[in-house]
Amino acid sequence: MKDLIKPADISKPSAGLCRIEPGDLATLPPPYEDFNATVLKPLPADKVKALETSLDDTLAIGIPKPATPEEEEELVRRFLSGLTKLFEKKNNWTFLQPLLLSMEHCARCQTCSEACPVFEMSGRKEIYRPIFRSEVLRRIYKKYLTPGGKMTAKWTGDIDLNWTAIARLAELAYRCSLCRRCASVCPIGVDNGLITHELRKLFSQEMGIAPKELHEKGTVLHLRAGSSTGMNPLAAKDSVEFIQEEMEEITGYKVDIPWDVEGADILLIHNAGEMLAWPENVGAFAILFQAAGLSWTLSSETTGYDAVNYGLWYDDVQLARVALRHADIARRLKVKKIVIGECGHAHKALIETSDRLLTGDLNIPRESALVTLEAIVRSGKLKFDPQKNDFPVTLHDPCNYVRLMGIVEPQRRILRQIAPGFREMTPHGVDNYCCGGGSGFAIMSGYNFTDWRNLVSSRKKFLQILQAFESEPPQTPKYVCAPCSNCKGAIRDILGYYDAEKRSRLYYGGLVELLVNALDGMKKPIILFGDEPSWK
């Protein structure tokens, strides 16, 4: 039996700490057995030469190798300075208490390992074990930043700190999707997802190291251009105009999407990715809100038409900047509440985590669209014909608003009413598994990271989806309802990667689409299975 990789190995130079060999990953059932030997596409030789790739044959950040020993030393120094700041009130008041509690009380009992989909699906690769990275950070902290740490290191767990360790740790911070399933089962309440989150912050806030999709093309673009999609306000308005036309064309229902209505009851903020990738989602919201007679508006102000807040995943300052912008826009529009569309992390960022950043008149009430939608359904103002949704449906629970915000039942109550073929995944609700695209993974596609996501972090979700529909014939079209833009992105990619539309007739979409699909008065269905309409 091979020796296990141990936390101290992170600083020992080697070609790689982890390699996925054919057959290592959790087994996929028929008709997907041909994927069981699939492994990551190798990184190009020039990348391996220039970038630090010695963690696991994939790259989320792609950190250039330092040119000189001085450069290496400087990086180690900055890492330690960032680590010190994580434990200071003035720098990290946002998470100091949770961090200290998780750093100081782990019993190393390994209960969390069994809960982690990345660890399980990888074939139990040691570096993906939830406490691997936490233990590395804990040991570095104890040895280098606590008094007498160097003397007691042999006692409390030794580790060396060098450039290799730091570069691997930076990458490793992006092999955990922050789903926090591990934290929910820890008997003590230790949160390895949180430790990963803090590690990401250290790299971003002190060293300026983060995946470009989250930073340059994420929060920076969001604050500068108005959306992380790059859409400026004009482009957003154009897209929405196009959506209005599309909706009329598809459903025969004329919608008029309101912009910047001062004093509206609701400011609806979508993940702007929906406007480009899933315009029918934005259209479906408009149809429902209009039909229900709600007073609502979108905002065309920079940042105000994109609910995403990637800061939640890697940088508290960016999180705060985006959240404050969102709240300020709502304040100036004088709306009664902000409603967040089908985007999980946007829910958590603005409704929950930023709750303790928004004071005074920035504390605008914030609500989940699932709750608003349930109220529409319950009001009885609209008529739905569930028979139009008479196909197998399963529900994916986005970690961010289910396990991490407790919004579990509204979406189910809706589905039970409008989708007769609804069945749960196993497990579901707060015990759900991440789609594999959490914490930014869904939008990170550099190098061969998409492969890693499809093969490893999304694998559990794929297995769950297959299991939910195992009693259905392959030729029956099936619908995975994923009310979250990032989850939808990740699910779209797994269905594509595994050719699941062809092999199992798997399709995906949001919750509002199911509602509009069943809504009385629509001339045509909004849900299509390939070219086939879901009802005639």
Add this chain to the structure above:
Amino acid sequence: MMGYYIFTYLCLAVFAASVLWRIYRQLTLPVHVRWEIYPVQHEPAAKAAYGGSYMEGLNWWKEKRRRSTVNEILYMAPEIGLMRGLWKENRNLWLFSFPFHLGLYLMLVVFALLLLSAVLLLLGLAEDGAVLSIIKGFTIAAGWIGVIAGAAGSLGMLYRRLADRDLRAYATAADYFNLVFLLLFFVCALLTALAADPFFVAARLYILGLLTAGAATPAYAPGQSVPGALTIVLGSLVAAYIPLTHMSHMFMKFFLYHKVKWDDSPLTPGSPLESAVKQNLQYRPTWTAAHIEADGKKTWQDIASSVPKEMK
């Protein structure tokens, strides 16, 4: 003889100081942003059952929040007493961890009962009266179950840590020391009970001596047997040592659950929570990444409301 007492006093002082320090530190940390995980057990029972939150309600901020402390207690009692979480998620480990923890809990119970009976004795209650006899009965039961469970549990935990390669890979020298140390204590306590003090009479006298700085009658000379002396020394050291290590999770779990995992309090206008957040926003961070644009003078508030150069 006084040496033992002084040693125990010192260890108890370390225990008290480290527990107080840990708690004090938690209480003086700034309010953090929310980071809860559901189920949050103080939600009303119907919601806690599936992990729902008040945020499932339409216009939830207009509703009166319903918190159920009873639910929290109903959840926490078996969680602490029976280690239900571990039973559910990691039964193999529970088989050893439960007796180990039960042993420690019962040692605390024994200590409390001995203390109580010593105080009652000092207050003049009859040694053979009903109250003291009942306490004595409980002490004997808790003591025997505790030392046996503790010895078996710590031996089992040591075995698991050595035999299971996943546990071994993460074990440090301190982890092995902790288990050996606790095993030694439980074994000595068991030997003492077997050989010298099956009814915990000497143990009570020792506590009586502790309360009176050795002046109580009947006089008791600690350390009359080798295991007895070792039990006193090791027991005192265990008390001093636990709060200094990660084993403090036994009581710090309160903060992990109540101050993080279940801390779902929303910020309401004019609340003390809002004042605390406002105060936090006055901290002056020193993060050095360029996009933060911190200079040690700007506050969190300034920085969060600014758009730095690269984002303009």
